[in-house]
Amino acid sequence: MTDPVPVSFTVNGRAVSVPVEPMRRLTEVLREQLGLTGTKVGCDAGDCGACTVLLDGAPVCACMVPAGRLEGADVETVEGLAGPDGSSSALQESFLRHGAAQCGICTPGMLMTATALLRETPHPGAAEVIDALGGVLCRCTGYRKIITAVMRANDPVPLAETPAAGGAVGARVDRLDGRPKVLGSDVFGADAWPADALRVRVLRSPHHRARFRFGDLDAFTAAHPGLVRVLTAADVPGRNLFGVIPALADQPVFAEGEARYRGEAVAAVVGEDAAVRHLDLESLPVTWEPLDPLLDPEAARAEGAPLVHAGRPGNVLARGLVRRGDVDGALSDPDPDVVTVAGTSSTGFVEHAPIEPESGFAQRVGDRIEIVACTQAPYMDRDDTAAILGLDPEAVRIIPTAVGGGFGTKLDLSVQPYVALAAWITGQPARLVYTRAESMAATTKRHPSRLSARVAARRSDGRLVGLDFSGMFDTGAYASWGPTVANRVPVHASGPYQVPHYRARSLAVHTNGPPSGAFRGFGVPQSAVLQETLLDELADALGRDRLDFRILNALEAGRPTVTGQVFAQGVGIRRCLEALREDWTRARAEVAAANARAEAEGRPERRGVGVAGMWYGCGNTSLPNPSTIRVGLTADGRVRLHQGAVDIGQGSNTVVAQICADALGLPLACVALVGADTDRTPDAGKTSASRQTFVTGKAAVLAGRALRDRILLRLNAPPDAALALDGTVLRAGERSLDLATLAGEADAHGLVLAAEETFDPPTAPLDENGQGEPYAAFGWGAHLAEVRVDLDLGRVYVERLICAHDVGRAVNPTLIEGQVEGGASQGLGLALMERYVPGLTEDLHGYLIPTAGDMPEVVTRLIEDPDLHGPYGAKGIGEQVLIPTAPAILNAIRDATGVVVRDLPVTPDRLRAALRAPLETPA
Template sequence: MDQRLPGFTLNGETATIAAAPGSRLSQVLREAFGLTGTKVGCDAGDCGACTVLLDGEAACSCLVAAAQVEGHTVDTIEGLTRNNALTQALQASFLRYGAAQCGICTPAMLTAATALLQRGTEVTEGRIADALGGVLCRCTGYRKIIAAVLAVAEGSATLQPTSPANPVGSRIDRLDGMAKVEGRDIFGADEAPNDVLALRAIRSPHHRAAFEIGDIEAFLAAHPGIVRVFTARDVPGRNCYGVIPAFADQPVFASGETRFRGEAVAAVVGEPAAVEALDLSAFPISWTALTAITAMDEALASAELLHPARPENILTRGRVARGDVEAALAAADAMVEGEFETGFVEHAYIEPEAGFARRVGDRIEIQACTQAPYMDRDDVAGLLGIPPENVRIIPTAVGGGFGSKLDLSIQPFIAVAAWHLDRPVRMVYSRSESIATTTKRHPARMRVRIGASRDGKLAAMDFSGDFNTGAYSSWGPTVANRVPVHASGPYYIPHYRAVARAVHTHLVPAGAFRGFGVPQSSIAQEQLYDALADRLGIDRLEFRIRNALTDELPTVTGQVLGEGVGIKACLEALRDPWRRAREAAAAFNSDRRDSLRRGVGVAGMWYGCGNTSLPNPSTIRLGLKPDGRLALHQGAVDIGQGSNTVITQICAEALGAPVEAFDLVSADTDLSPDCGKTSASRQTFVTGKAAELAGRDLRAQILRQTNAGETATIRFGDAVLTVEDGERVRTLWLADLPATDLGYVLSTEQTFDPPTSPLDANGQGEPYALYGFGAHMAEIEVDCELGTVRVLKITASHDVGRAINPTLVEGQIEGGVAQGLGLALMEEFHPGRGENLHDYLIPTIGDVPPVETILIEDASPVGPFGAKGVGEQALIPTAPAILNALHDAAGIRLRRVPATPDRVRAAILERDLSATAGFQPAISKEGSAG
């Protein structure tokens, strides 16, 4: 029961509140005081997003009871922004260094950093890691956060100018960054109407089960405040959805049988207090556990169809084939082979899924975190049986996505409930609900053979991979088609065969996760390339340089890319670091008498930007307002990668306008055209190109209006444009021009769809208009007695075509490195276990080493000002580089990731046992990779 709690000092003022004494402080701050800069990511003290200052020291407010703050002082990001000079300096530094990406963890990082600096002690990188170690970040890779805090401690933080003469290539501050560092960004759980109802889902506790729902009327009568229960029969339209329309198969609510643990069968809606207090075990439902198939081998061998429409339990297949693989492997001077496995990987974004829906007449409006507003719109329309234009999707700020927020989560539940009840309905996933039910990286089992000639030229590759897509399709078709295109890596291979299958099981659906299956295949191919180089006695880096694609060589799909193939430059940029690191590791190992060994590994990468051989358009609207300001309607959802900033920079450069003249009209299906989903490294490339076209077209209109030449300079003023064309100066008074229905005196709408072609039966064609390229070098230290691996440094060389904003590019690379490190060393999700951020480990600030970024700008003629995407591919080469370094250090080749201490130690013991028995693993046509 709520009661008036004793007073405390909140942001410098005396405060009291009526609340239950045991209420979480985080909940009181957010809901009673509206201080939503305090974020909630786990309610368990694991993520640190709710960090506040309690008597000047950082504390997780989700672990503090409201009654405990009596007589104490609490400071949140809102108060620190107003009152604390150290916080203000940190906020400026975070903007300068690009330390805020999605922004969900940023207030907590700033709060914890403020507590550190207020102590007045010497600040070192180690002390920063200790002070901020309780706050998790999934986006930045932490390195820019450390740099920003160090800069303030050393007194060197200043803001960068925000209006450079040439926007493209400038390190301007993130345009939406101030809201992030001040805690004002609105995320999915931060806002809802006053009369909102709450919703909780009833979910299956079994991997597979039959169920019967009992007396709902009696349940409602026994639970005052519960308004209604929804089941499959309440879905007005079709009870299925999916990110790929041809494979739409996931129901809002299961009927009769569930196919994975966590699948929803019903939703309970009611007044927030009643729903929060509800014991879901009281819901009238009976479960009968059924035999579940959870392994791909079982699924492929089973006669029972796990999915009624999927013969052989295979969702789909992908294939790329070129030349005569068997003959080329038989003729090769050296051949290596191996089988590799990866497991489920959780996205672990800090913001759980959240949002609300409300009915407005014959329309439904949904405000929620999403990566794909127009895809959401179309799916929700189908679920409700209404036209797409009657659905409005209003994306909030997104606290990390990485692919999983492409799929619907809360949207179907709240849409159905709000449609029927004609009241706003809100849903916020708990951390365990998010981990248990949302999509994961596909587990993979891959078998690979690679052959080469004596001079180190690749001759042939044979790749086959099975990918566990779980109970429903999600992005399984995309993974199965993308992997065969990429499984060669960025190298020329004349004879090639790659096949992939997405296989159904009774497990949580697997979906998109930063790379769409390419990181898994890279783990296999790049380790075998190392083994092949060793077999031939060729330096591992030089082996890759020797085989790297060039402008003239065809890819495995037969595509000759022409300009913009920068992989050789990326690899060559590592030559000096590789030599120095190898020498340092050899010197370290030469006189060691303990169990520590150091190693160096390298891996290459390529990644096609956008959809595979499918239309992939983005549309931008740009308007000149009577006051002289520019409205940029761009629906590219910024999930932290910086699209709000870089797309504006591109448009500004093309138009010849200052960045600060733009007002951004962000993703909202009622306000901005469709810019497609934020995935596959497509927004900078595709939407950026549309923005370039829009900027150039509006510039041409202005020049025609003033009869000026192409080289003229346009000056944007208050309600007037001044056009300087040599010695001629023309003035365009905007009030004299007629305005459109949108209020613009001049406007344009431009669409760009990358030029691709369909793939034939052998996967030959042009699947992508351009590729991004990169190579990573990892330096590690292994404790051979404990099996622990410490990454000392990553050197990351990436061809980005043109770095529109180098600071943001570096941030994407560093964040990708952190996720790649997690994939290599610690992350594996087991459905039904570890559904929290305590048991499921992701890299912390103490795990991520220094990252040296080398930017290669081999411009693509297709991309905007030559730019390519970088968000997805930054992750891909990190894990194989670390695994190759592990082999270099300890002489072991791990075939299953992550390389946890138990697996590393077991491999070392097996190595020692083989050595004792006098057996030396060989790599030959008959052998394996070690």
């Protein structure tokens, strides 16, 4: 460690002089020494651009700038963009108004990069913006709204919508939590902790599978000044296991004797900041004995395969089945009118890659522990952490920070048990921020899959006859959400179509891969790839238009799904597909003309267009899934919405407030949000499975209406009385009440009039054949992809995506468009570039996600086919948008080249090999 030396430079126009270690990163100087946490850290390798600042006017990745270079420099950070009075700049207002900030973790880097561009080019075009922003990654937005916000930053900014009472639902209101995101003041997991917090680092297995034993850890600690403790499984006071499904909680906080995947935690060092930061973890006295890993899921399900999971028969974790009709008879029908196609597909591990690595801190407060961290599931965290510490759940408080992207990975525990143990045992606050490599090695992935299916239809009328699907999913070393995937996939593998004879079987198997968990779609994106590409082949075999074939077979209200469930309303898939018809006709004509020109000119380029449909059940599969909302009035005349649903960028803070305001009958501007906190907000359930708008939103409707009823009863006002708040005076029509006079009646939450309501979607268990009512509502959608393929290089360029989604009711169209664009970006990555390989792709340089330059124009078409159960008819949208993108792209590739590709990702080398294969096949 080098001794600190004083360095003098300017930050946001202010001269500073700070003692720094010369090789310490500028990010650390700004964040930890100057308190400027608006500059975010996503990778510490210059790959993500989240830490972009201006150094002498030029954008740089602050994580790559050593502090020794700062002498005499001028540094500008996001905190310097606001005016002297704290007002946001025109660029920041443009980001807010155009919905360019979702989770907000990349927003400061985007803003600083755009600032440099706008100083040189005040009114840039799209290509200039894309080129400038190419070094800053975003996992949420799909970039399109960011590009628009930068292009229009120096145009007059449209006024923000301020809907009157009853007009919030459907309005394009600014994200209620958006201003801190654009100002850089939003607090994420790595942004705040007590000054005396100890630093925690986790030692992880470098092997896919290995036995290990420790040497003298006490002697090691004593030999390293500043270290306080080395924690292992022996230090866990309660249950050394956690898991999202209590009955299947199987992942240890610390492995005991054997590590089952590369990246598994075996110990944690706790100590003073500098001592832990400079410690070489490989110097810990640990002896490793590598064992042969089981990495092939085919071998994992074979009889006699070596166990990777003690206490469970073989390596099969879970099975799923949905069966309806006689699929064997239907698919073996010798009738020449029945046409059958079959195929297989596969996917590998896919990394969530949120730009914010997992982070947080814990502190002991008497006999309780408080954890402040990024999470998607505060109450699940509370219960798991309590079991680990051997405490009652009420002794654990979870306070979620802003979450810089999640997509499912932050449903599972990450930093929480380690900081909780460190704080509980040492009595001092403890903090932990994962490195990018640690985040990628240790956290859950999308399940790798190996799928096969046969599907048949009648030539005479084009109707589907039957579909037989089989899927195997690699759930890795531990259960995580493997059973959920195994149960959800068979329900969805038919796609949103009428299939009278159906069988879908799924299998989740253990390997020594990283645990596979929740990831935007819970296995449905994988199955949709096979099912939708086979439908294209079947349409061609029948001689039918591919879009018309889907429309003909689309589910309708009153017709049974493959589980026998019948919806009388809210089935919008046909309307979604019909919404693509005009573009389908246009694109088909343009593709034919372009390909004819390319062929005539001898250019190795072909264009294609593809389409795919989707459906997705909102919430858990045939399981209880409640959300609870509390709303009330304070004596000082405010509406407080106690909203425990964690907003991970999708907009639940805003959408739930819009819904509640309209149900109550007061303007949205009256509503103050009390964010998720297990001590202050009721359990709104986890943020996953497209459930927050649908489930928590409906709870907000019920709570808002219940509070309205209590107000009307208290004031003896008629049911149709208009409510108004004027300071502390509450009015209901001609009647009024000064809330200040009720101060003595305030409850424990400070509310003088309040209501709390719960909504649990009505579902029914599935029987042994998978028949039942697994979801109260489905979301529906269809995507059209237009692509250009370089036949020589095997490179695919997606030129345009047109996305039609039935959202029931568009509560906030701007936020929905952002979800569609962001989901489409992840679907494009799934199709063309993303594959995680343990030990090889553990940074954002080797693991590729789409950049601003990879994303095409995205056109969103919103369909509103209201659902009976949803709040004002609304359905979920977050998970659905990713599902049809990849199969639409694959169908467009086949349309362009005639080559069937279903093993993802379709990288240039894979496509080039597929294009050459027909030429290399002997006659």
